[in-house]
Amino acid sequence: MHAFRSGRRIACAAVHAIVALCGVTAAQAQQSPGYPTRPVTLIVPYAPGGTTDVVVRRFAAALQKSLGQSVVVENKPGGAGTMGALALRQARPDGYTLSMMPVTVFRQPFIQKTAFDPARDFTYLSRITGYTFGVVVRADSPWKSWPDFLAAARARPGNVSYGSPGQFSSPHITMIELTTRENLTVNHVPFKGDADCLNSLMGNHVQLCAAGSAAGTLVDAGKLRWLNLWTAQRSPRWPDAPTLRELGYDMVSNSPYGVAGPKGMDPQVVRILQDALRRAAEDPLHLAALKQQDQDLMYLDSAGYTRFAMQQIAQEKALVERLGIKAE
Missing domain, CATH: 3.40.190.150 (Bordetella uptake gene, domain 1)
Known part of the structure; x- marks a missing residue:
């Protein structure tokens, strides 16, 4: 009889343990949303x-x-x-x-x-x-400023090419606005992203890029130079680069x-x-x-x-x- 009672106590304890474990599992399941379960x-x-x-x-x-x-x-x-x-x-x-x-x-x-x-x-x-967007040229470009580029583009209509990260991308659209206001005829070369555009610029296949701040590393390394930035205020990182507003355009482009x-x-x-x-x-x-x-x-x-x-x-x-x- 004693052995039977002991066995029953052990069995009951095991059942209670299982129930308690199931209760915890159920609570955890209720708390878990089931997402995400895979990459x-x-x-x-x-x-x-x-x-x-x-x-x-x-x-x-x-x-x-x-x-x-x-x-x-x-x-x-x-x-x-x-x-x-x-x-x-x-x-x-x-x-x-x-x-x-x-x-x-x-x-x-x-x-x-x-x-x-x-x-x-x-x-x-x-x-x-x-984004931080802007217009960038090679460090050895004869254009030291945005007015330099404007003068060259007016003197050689249709002979200046710029790149952008894509047809009708935000940099392309902003350049359309800028060149339209200045009545310039320039060639647009669309790329699949900033990296391709900047590589083309470094290879001198285009004369400037309307690009994001991926150009910044090359600017910091002295290989490229910003002609302008399209931010609301000057960038602390590149304090010498004027904004479009400073250049007379009431525009900010950050997409x-x-x-x-x-x-x-x-x-x-x-x-x-x-x-x-x-x-x-x-x-x-x-x-x-x-x-x-x-x-x-x-x-x-x-x-x-x-x-x-x-x-x-x-x-x-x-x-x-x-x-x-x-x-x-």
């Missing part, structure tokens, strides 16, 4: 080595920490930065395919027919930052970008990503990358980024109509 792909719609790619790879490392899951960066250059948007149109809305969203995604549908509608086809998760997913994403997954993206944006690893590229943190949550996107779509439509630009 997340983050598309960079530009070539490797450019400004966006350099910053986003640091951002992806920070996002990997905040999500607790691997983040794979996939470059999809071309299409004026819209290849990521096109990929999202084909992706499942499960949170495992995301893309950086440059302003060109909001602009391109007004320039030519696209397979996406930026107002309806995406879930805007977080705005992250914006904010963020992260989006396909439309129809689960609201709980959106909340998880929004919080993880904020932590990644504020991570010292990412902030150091922004500082290195002379970019500012411009974080907005999902609701704020969605409002910004809708406002930007309207502004880009007006800009395209004002400049009268259409794809050939």
Whole structure:
């Protein structure tokens, strides 16, 4: 009888232990959102080595920490930065395919027919930052200033070539505005990103580049020189480079970008990503990358980024109509 009672006590204790264990597991299951359970792909719609790619790879490392899951960066250059948007149109809305969203995604549908509608086809998760753009020349260029370039372009209409990171990219659009105001005839050479443009400039295949701050390393090394920057104020990093406003143009061009997913994403997954993206944006690893590229943190949550996107779509439509630009 004693042995029977002892065995029953042991059995009961085992049952209680199993129940307690199951209770913990159930509680953990309730707390766990079930996302992410596998690697997340983050598309960079530009070539490797450019400004966006350099910053986003640091951002992806920070996002990997905040999500607790691997983040794979996939470059999809071309299409004026819209290849990521096109990929999202084909992706499942499960949170495992995301893309950086440059302003060109909001602009391109007004320039030519696209397979996406930026107002309806995406879930805007977080705005992250914006660029430092400007015009850069080789250090041995005879043009020491923006007026030097203007004088040379007027003296040799159609003989000066500049590069940009893509047809109808923000640098290209800003150069259209500048050259139109100055009534200049210059040749535009589109590339798939800043890296290709800058390599062409170093090879003297184009005379200047409208580029992002990926040019900064070469400027700091004394190989390139800014003729101007398109920021609101002079850059502490390059204090000798004048802004467009100082040169007489009431313009600032910084092309904010963020992260989006396909439309129809689960609201709980959106909340998880929004919080993880904020932590990644504020991570010292990412902030150091922004500082290195002379970019500012411009974080907005999902609701704020969605409002910004809708406002930007309207502004880009007006800009395209004002400049009268259409794809050939």
